[in-house]
Amino acid sequence: MDNKLVSSKSHGQGKQLGYVRVSTVEQNTARQLEGIELDKVFTDKCSGKDKDRPQLHYMLDYMREGDTIHVHDISRMARNLKDLKDLIETINGKDCTIIFHKENLKFTGDHSDHMQTLMLHMLGAVYEFERSMILERQREGIAIAKKAGKFKGRQKSVDREKVLKCLKDGLSIRKTAKELGIATSTVQVIKKEVEKA
Known part of the structure; x- marks a missing residue:
């Protein structure tokens, strides 16, 4: 699916662009936007903890007025509310639309749609809270393992x-x-x- 061209519409008509992200190279990207006809797909195989992702930057540079960005779900685009809002504002600022298919949300930059703005804040906050809970559970698990003498930490690098x-x-x-x-x-x-x- 990496940067695969599916159709040959000219850029002026508004392209259908897909953004796909998986955390590791081994994870499968095929199912994220299955069944959606796309002109170009941008695939990152890295963590979504920040916006420093090569294909995300490439997509933001590539997109033009009238394009639509398709994303499987909010967590593929960002892991915290600030990054999510910044990315949506950047995309809408170029007169492009972004659609999150799992949440059935579409953002066009129309600030009069207060319900979608509310949904964006609520969902972004939920994802952020969920991530903080996962990290807290990891910290608790490490603390318990250390107490039991089972945690060895990261393996030291080899010289x-x-x-x-x-x-x-x-x-x-x-x-x-x-x-x-x-x-x-x-x-x-x-x-x-x-x-x-």
């Missing part, structure tokens, strides 16, 4: 140069791993990478 120096000095893979406090498999991977280079 490749130190690994290579140990191997060059004649240490075995096992002794190198023990010396640096890392897994033997990590040492093996670095060794193989160097041998292939």
